[in-house]
Amino acid sequence: MVNTYEEAVDWIHSRLRFGIKPGVKRMEWMMEKLNHPERRLKTIHIAGTNGKGSTVTYVRNILQKAEYKVGTFTSPYIEQFNERISVNGQPIGNQELVDVVNIIKPLAEQLEETDLGSPTEFEIITAMSLYYFAHINIVDVVVYEVGLGGRLDSTNIIYPLVSVITNIGFDHMAILGETVEEIASEKAGIIKPGVPVITTASQENALRVIRQIANEKKAKMYEHNMQFTVTDYNQLETGEQFTIQTPFITIENIELSMKGKHQVNNAALAIMTVTYLKTFYSFLIEEHHIKAGLKDAFWPGRMEEVVKTPSIYLDGAHNEEGIATLVDTIKTRFTKNRVHILFSALSDKPLNKMITELESVAHSITYTTFDYERALSARQLAELSTHKNHSYDESWENALKNIKASLTDEDVLIVTGSLYFISTIRSFLKQ
Template sequence: MFHTYEEALNWIHSRLRLGVKPGVKRMEWMMERLNDPERSLKTIHVGGTNGKGSTVSFLRSILQTAGYKIGTFTSPYFEQFNERISVNGKPISDDELLQLVNIIKPLADELEKTELGGPTEFEIITALAIYYFSKINQVDVVIFEVGLGGRFDSTNIIHPILSIITSIGLDHTNILGNTLGEIAFEKAGIIKNGTPLLTAVKQPEALHVLLKEAESKKAQVYKIGEEFSVTNHVPLPKGETFSVNSIFKQYTDLKISLIGEHQTENAALAVMASIYLTQFFAFQIEEDDVRTGLEAAYWPGRFEIISEGPLIIIDGAHNKEGINSLAAAIQERYPNKKIHVVFAALNDKKLDEMINKIDELAADVTFVDFPFQRAASAAQLYHISKSLNKHQAANWRELLINKLQLLEKDEVLIITGSLYFISEVKPFLVQLRQKNE
């Protein structure tokens, strides 16, 4: 029995020692002991390599604007742990988390003594979320973001009314496979019998796998570029404007505040989901709800402008596809500015491909250390880079203080890489700016 939030949180994080244990058997065991709370939830399941969090945010904002009470389960957290389990964008309270942990811990202790072994950190958090939305703070719909893959992810015990697969890229290849087809097979594991799928996947190899799995499950598929599409995209100084055409309905001149052309596709998935829910589940979602919800949606650390004078942008571009999207947005918006990049990454990523793109983008790049279990060292990143103007730094805080003092009007500072790194950088920069004002 824990008595404080800190004790409960420390226990959750202590489960990290178990690493990643693919499979849903432990989740099924815990849910059975809790009388299957997942079965009482109306859920939407969102998987994919990139864009999951943004799509969740867009869809939550639309549904909330329409008057629905929406739960979200997302990962990783950006500013505080509790945000992983939220209702209408508001994280659960410390007291609620403490209450939940005291319910789940005895089950985890019991499970540890079985042949299945103890539940991982992510399995514990998933169980907390399911119980919370089912028993403590009941909502109209819960949007679950897949943690890793799909087929063996702990969230895959839910029975959604709609599945969404945003994109597929070569990430987590040590677990999910080395080809787009293999990774698509894992992502396709969230497709359920008779449950429709919305997807922005375009690569023929990956899409073929999704369609084959959907066919076997008799699941209707709505594909971007076919059943729905993004048209008339125009970048704005602080966002994007575009239209969405679907087989059911069209929306013109939509606006989002998240930056980058890739965000229009994530938004289109959310729009198509709202259309589907209106058409087939009698949701009351008006055009104004879609427009207002999209524009209000916010997802931290995604091409987020921290300062305009000097221009500082943070972006959790944590894999090759993310870096490519970042580069495209930078080149579109700031073609004549000198780009400085500060970069940190985890060592299980395709570092060479990511760094090659950064080398092309940046006038100079500095690789930094940050304290995280799977972080690549600054030296490791430095040696991969072929930039003629590259540097490495052990103390990223001192580095940023110096960089900000030297940044000129026609220059942009991009801080990117691991989301874990970016989540440390943002509060530091905000505090630094407040101190200097």
């Protein structure tokens, strides 16, 4: 039994030693012991390479504006561990987390003694969330973000109202596969028989795989630029603006506060999802709920302006597709600014490609590191650089301090790379 919040979090993190174990057998075992809390929940399941967190936020905000009580399950966290399990944007309370750990911990210890072996950290947190939303803080609907892949992810224990797939890109290839088709197959593993799937995946190779799996499962498929389309896109000083057409509704002059054209795709995905719920599940969602929810939506660490003069942005571009999206945003938003970049990354990423892309838009780039076991040293990153104005500092605090001291009002600093790095920097800047 654990008695304090610190003990509870330490116990959860102790499960990290069991690594990643793809498959849902251990989840099925725990759900059986808990009398299947997942069957008591209405859920929306979101997979994809990038954009999951933003899409979760858009869906949640719209449903909240329509006065639904909405649970969310996301990863990783940016400010505090508790935010991974939230209701209407409010993280699970410290005592509630202790209470749920004391329910799940004995099951984990029993499971360790079986042939299935010890549950992982992510499996523990997933099981905690399902019990919490079903029995402790009962909600109208829960939006579940896939942790890794989809087919063998612990969240795939749920049977959702609708399945959602954002883009398909190259990340976690050692686990998910080397090709777009293999990765798409893993992501599309969340598709359930008869449950519709909505996607903004754009590569034809990926779409072919998703269509085939949806067809096999008799799941109706809604594709971006086919069944739902975006028109009249405008970049605003405060964010983005667009019009959307779906089979169920047309909405004009939608505004987003989250910056970047990619956020329009994420918002379109959310709109298609909630209008499907309105049409087929009688959710009471009106156009003004959608517009207000999208405009108010905020997700930390995604082109987040944390300092205004001079501007400092945080963006968790931690893989090849994320970097490409960030570079596109820089090219369209900061044409009159000198852009300085502070970058740190984990060792399991295609860093040569990522660094080449970043350096193409940087006036200067500084490489650094942070306290995380898979983080590369600043020197290792700098050795991959060909930029004439690059430097490195093993202390991110020193690097940040020195860059800030050199900035003028016309300069922009973008801190990017690993989400764990972004979390570290954000906590420091917010203080």
